[in-house]
Amino acid sequence: VQLQESGPGLVKSSETLSLTCAVSGGSISSDKWWSWVRQPPGKGLEWIGEIHHSGRTNYNPSLKSRVTISVDKSNNHFSLKLNSVTAADTAVYYCVSNGAWCLDYWGQGTLVTVS
């Protein structure tokens, strides 16, 4: 399976960050969960949340109030929205497919800068 993130590389403070992850080489409707992970420049990894094709979601409690992850089965992609962004949300955002209690396939990542 291959994953490819897309979306604006620059978002203004207080606005909404929106990214999409295109899944190829596999169906998003397979019995898998799909995650978003981010990494601020020069720092470590932070899991944002996950979605199943049924629409069930789980979120990082520290981000839950600002995050929405959705799935589009017809286009085989899933999306991330993070609202009320600040400079602290500047990061490389990765979309990932979930394995058994791990994160097995990663997109190349996309840098989003909050100005």
Next chain:
Amino acid sequence: EIVLTQSPGTLSLSPGERATLSCRASQSVSSNYLAWYQQRPGQAPRLLISGASSRATGIPDRFSGSGSGTDFTLTISRLEPEDFAVYYCQQYGSSLLYTFGQGTKLEIK
């Protein structure tokens, strides 16, 4: 919430040497729920080990994982030039499903 602490922060070794990286959890973690990742500069993380000791598809057998409870280890038996990277451990939890250690940087001595 379980906290993962990796040591050392930076490990300086030469190609051909053996690397031992540690990941310590603040509470006991099921071995099923412990994974390791490699991140080369400018690249996405790559899954190396899941279930504490099972190599992911395509991972060379010089990489091995071990441990249980609160102490886990990633061992690279003979370092190749492409192994110099940052390594993260990760555990699967309850309220916060995926947490990562802060990383160990493996650098060329």
